[in-house]
Amino acid sequence: MSALLSVRGLTAGYGGPPIIEDIAFDVQPHEIAVILGPNGAGKSTVLKTIFALTSIASGTIDFDGTDLARCKTSALVTLGVSAVPQSSNVFPNLTVDENLDIGTYAAPPADKVATHEKVLHLFPDLRAKLKQPAGELSGGQRQMVAIGRALMCEPKLMLLDEPTAGLSPAYLERIFDLLLDIRKTGVTILMVEQNARQALQIADQGHVLVNGRNFASGTGKELLADENVRRSFLGGAAT
Ligand SMILES: Nc1ncnc2c1ncn2[C@@H]1O[C@H](COP(=O)(O)OP(=O)(O)OP(=O)(O)O)[C@@H](O)[C@H]1O
Ligand SMILES: [Mg+2]
Incomplete structure (x- = not known):
């Protein structure tokens, strides 16, 4: 099977010294x-670099045969990449429905009504809140709006930066269950997570970064069992 996304030798930053160096996965x-x-x-810099929001010094980001390192953010959505940033990821004064609709602007789906229905099927809690300003929702519900908006363009690849930040353990589980449901619909997911142990339980592959460089990569199971990774990032003994 060939990779959907293949990152090689990626070095990038914000105009000064590089923040990520020679990243590959x-x-x-x-x-x-x-x-x-x-x-x-x-971690966020890697996602921002894939989404063309940093300055790339060298490397390639092959996505489905296109080098994203040469693309502008506006072109990425059309290619099938959408992103949910780490914070401020909803428009608080717009309703939930308007927030979802914004997801269709850059790359309208073939059947907007069907896509809208598919998203509400994944996030039934949002159905009763469609006319409510997104700023009035709880943190977990806002995260669902942000993920829902990213799905409205029918992406092949969704980039998610800390989708469970600030959420209760119960909500974290709900979001992770939703990500598994989203994967079943055929969407590939690349996410950054602080809740490492739980994330590795649902992840097919994990990539650990330290100081802007690759530190370890493996399946969720392999990294959970890796002594070095466990000691440094997972808070000690295996469970
Ligand atoms: N817009 C920016 N301009 C300049 N430097 C930045 C910018 N954004 C991030 N950095 C720097 O890049 C480095 C890596 O930041 P990044 O946000 O990628 O880390 P992270 O792994 O996502 O951290 P966190 O877990 O706190 O979200 C930090 O030293 C940060 O100060
Ligand atoms: Mg970050």
Whole structure:
């Protein structure tokens, strides 16, 4: 099987010294891949670089035969990549429905009504809140709106930066269950997560970054069992 996303030798930053250096990893079609690592390791920068929001010094980002390192953000959505940023990811003054609709602007789906219905099927809680401003929702519901909006363009690959940040353990489980449901619909997911142990339980592949470089990669199971990774990032003994 050939990778949907293949990152090689990626070095990028924000105009000064590089923040990520020589990063390499693959994401296979229909998998959930998770990027882990300490605060400031460059996890968000990797996602932002794939989404053409940083300055690339070298490397390639092959997505389905196109090098995203040469693309502008506006072109990415048309190619089938959507993103949910780490914070401020809904328009608080717009209703839930308007927030979802914005997801169709850059790359309208073939059948907008059917896609809208599919998204509400994944997030039934949002159905009763469609006319409510997104700013009035709970953190977990807002995250669902942000993920729902990213799905409205029928992406092949969804980039998610800390989808469970600030959520209760119960909501975290709901979001992770939703990601598994989303994967079943054929969407490939690349996400950054702080809740490393739980994320590795649902992930097909994990990639640990330290100081802007690859530290370890493996299946969720392999990384959960890896002594080095466990000691440094998972808080000690295996459970
Ligand atoms: N817009 C920016 N301009 C300049 N430097 C930035 C910018 N965004 C991030 N950085 C720097 O890049 C480094 C990596 O940041 P990044 O946000 O990628 O880390 P992270 O692994 O996502 O951390 P966290 O777990 O805290 O979200 C940090 O030193 C940060 O200060
Ligand atoms: Mg981050």
